Amino acid sequence: MPFFRDIIGHPRALDILQSMLLSEEIPHALLFMGEAGIGKRTVALTFAQTLLCRERQMPEGESEGWIEPCNHCLSCQKLAAQNHPDLTILEPEGSTIKVEQIRALQDRIIFKPLDGPKRIILIDPADKMNAAAANSLLKTLEEPPMHAVVILITSKPFSLPETILSRCQKIAFYPLSLSQVETLLTERKGWSTHDARLIASLTGGDLGEALSLEIENAREIEAGLYTLVSEKTLNDYEVLFDVATAHSRDEAVLAQSLQYLAAWFRDVLVLQSVPNFDLLDPSWLVYSWRHEEIKRWAARMNTHEVGAFLADLQEIHQAQIRNINRQLALETLLMQLRDKVINQKQKASG
Ligand SMILES: [Zn+2]
Numbered sequence: 001m002p003f004f005r006d007i008i009g010h011p012r013a014l015d016i017l018q019s020m021l022l023s024e025e026i027p028h029a030l031l032f033m034g035e036a037g038i039g040k041r042t043v044a045l046t047f048a049q050t051l052l053c054r055e056r057q058m059p060e061g062e063s064e065g066w067i068e069p070c071n072h073c074l075s076c077q078k079l080a081a082q083n084h085p086d087l088t089i090l091e092p093e094g095s096t097i098k099v100e101q102i103r104a105l106q107d108r109i110i111f112k113p114l115d116g117p118k119r120i121i122l123i124d125p126a127d128k129m130n131a132a133a134a135n136s137l138l139k140t141l142e143e144p145p146m147h148a149v150v151i152l153i154t155s156k157p158f159s160l161p162e163t164i165l166s167r168c169q170k171i172a173f174y175p176l177s178l179s180q181v182e183t184l185l186t187e188r189k190g191w192s193t194h195d196a197r198l199i200a201s202l203t204g205g206d207l208g209e210a211l212s213l214e215i216e217n218a219r220e221i222e223a224g225l226y227t228l229v230s231e232k233t234l235n236d237y238e239v240l241f242d243v244a245t246a247h248s249r250d251e252a253v254l255a256q257s258l259q260y261l262a263a264w265f266r267d268v269l270v271l272q273s274v275p276n277f278d279l280l281d282p283s284w285l286v287y288s289w290r291h292e293e294i295k296r297w298a299a300r301m302n303t304h305e306v307g308a309f310l311a312d313l314q315e316i317h318q319a320q321i322r323n324i325n326r327q328l329a330l331e332t333l334l335m336q337l338r339d340k341v342i343n344q345k346q347k348a349s350g
Pocket residue numbers: 052053054055056069070071072073074075076077
């Protein structure tokens with residue numbers, strides 16, 4: 001189990017949780033919200049462990065520090081063995097969290113904790129509760145037992161009913177910056193800056209995924225994503241169509257493709273912002289190893305066009321939740337890029 005001091009990033013969220021531990025004023029309902037894969041659950045488990053720990057470690061003297069679990073008392077041991085009677089983790093059975101699961105939970109939490117001061121319930125991901133389950137949970141949130149702490153974890157807070165949201169104290173989690181992930185990867189994995197950056201940019205601040213990705217694998221993924229902007233794709237409508245199909249086959253794949261395009265065209269903007277491309281240190285770019293090609297894009301489009309393209313990307317990214325036609329959306333984006341490539345060729349030959 002991690003300590004608070006080992007958690008990377010999330011300084012604001014950790015501060016809030018630490019002040020709760022210090023004051024011993026723990027809300028009955030907390031909502032941890034932020035993108036998937038950035039460590040909400042790890043933080044929730046560390047918080048739960050500290051709450052239940054019998055020999056909680058306080059920071060020493062006046063020095064800065066965290067309140068930490070001891071990691072060896074009986075409670076901490078049970079938690080590590082995943083059989084602590086006062087911690088319940090509710091996860092989807094099948095595709096949703098069902099009302100029966102919430103009812104079973106309610107039957108249990110009315111009783112006093114068996115071991116420690118609190119009964120903690122983690123619901124992850126909370127947005128998987130179906131309407132009946134959410135409705136049933138609401139009753140608990142309206143009149144929670146004294147000793148209950150419910151932690152809802154979600155990357156889609158907007159899909160939870162307002163009645164639930166309004167009863168939770170919300171704690172926002174933000175992705176790590178690419179440079180934070182990059183630094184961590186060079187430290188922990190001993191990778192070169194170049195490799196660390198590639199993985200950081202591919203995983204978009206998802207540290208868990210970044211740590212589990214092998215470098216060869218990452219290079220292969222990048223090579224696949226690169227086909228989105230390569231001239232070979234954009235010059236040939238049939239290839240473009242195939243690439244758009246492959247890179248929009250499901251929500252996660254489309255999200256990664258959009259992220260790649262966004263980082264690529266942010267690089268183009270960076271290049272355009274310097275008076276002389278050739279003077280720019282390529283290490284400023286996310287895709288520094290492709291800077292020759294990014295240079296060509298910087299000449300192909302003006303800053304206004306790049307900005308408009310990024311705005312379109314953003315719009316599609318947000319529209320995903322409304323299940324737009326993914327393939328058509330990506331194809332439209334690539335067609336815009338194709339126009340630029342073809343225009344430039346015509347200018348060059350005319
Ligand atoms: Zn302990």
